[in-house]
Every structure is written in C-alpha cells, then in structure tokens.
Amino acid sequence: MKNTLFYSSFVALISLLLSACVTINIYFPAAAAEQAADKIIQKVWQLESLEETEQKEDGQMDSK
Numbered sequence: 001m002k003n004t005l006f007y008s009s010f011v012a013l014i015s016l017l018l019s020a021c022v023t024i025n026i027y028f029p030a031a032a033a034e035q036a037a038d039k040i041i042q043k044v045w046q047l048e049s050l051e052e053t054e055q056k057e058d059g060q061m062d063s064k
Helices: 002-027 030-063
Strands: none
Touching: none
C-alpha cells in the first residue's frame, strides 16, 4: 500500500514538473524574448550616444 502511494505521488510530481516546463516555453516564446532584447539594446545605445554628445559638448565649452 505504501509503495503504491509513493509511486503514484512520484508520477504525479514528475508530470507536474514536465508540464511546467512546457508551459514556460509556451508563454515565453523566443521571438518575444528576442524583440525585448532588441529594445533593451536600442535603449542602451541611445544612452551611450547621449553621454558621448554631452561629453563632447562639455569639452567644447571648456575650450572656449
């Protein structure tokens, strides 16, 4: 009796874990993750270009 309960609990746990992995793949598709990464990269590049522009402007003001 105890072995049957143990094995059925074990099978239920494994089934739950496998279904959770499938759910993650469905809700987080690769295309959406790639688009989010592209947006983040664009924002970072914009911030870096703004910092470079500010540094150039500061350097021009100091030389006057």
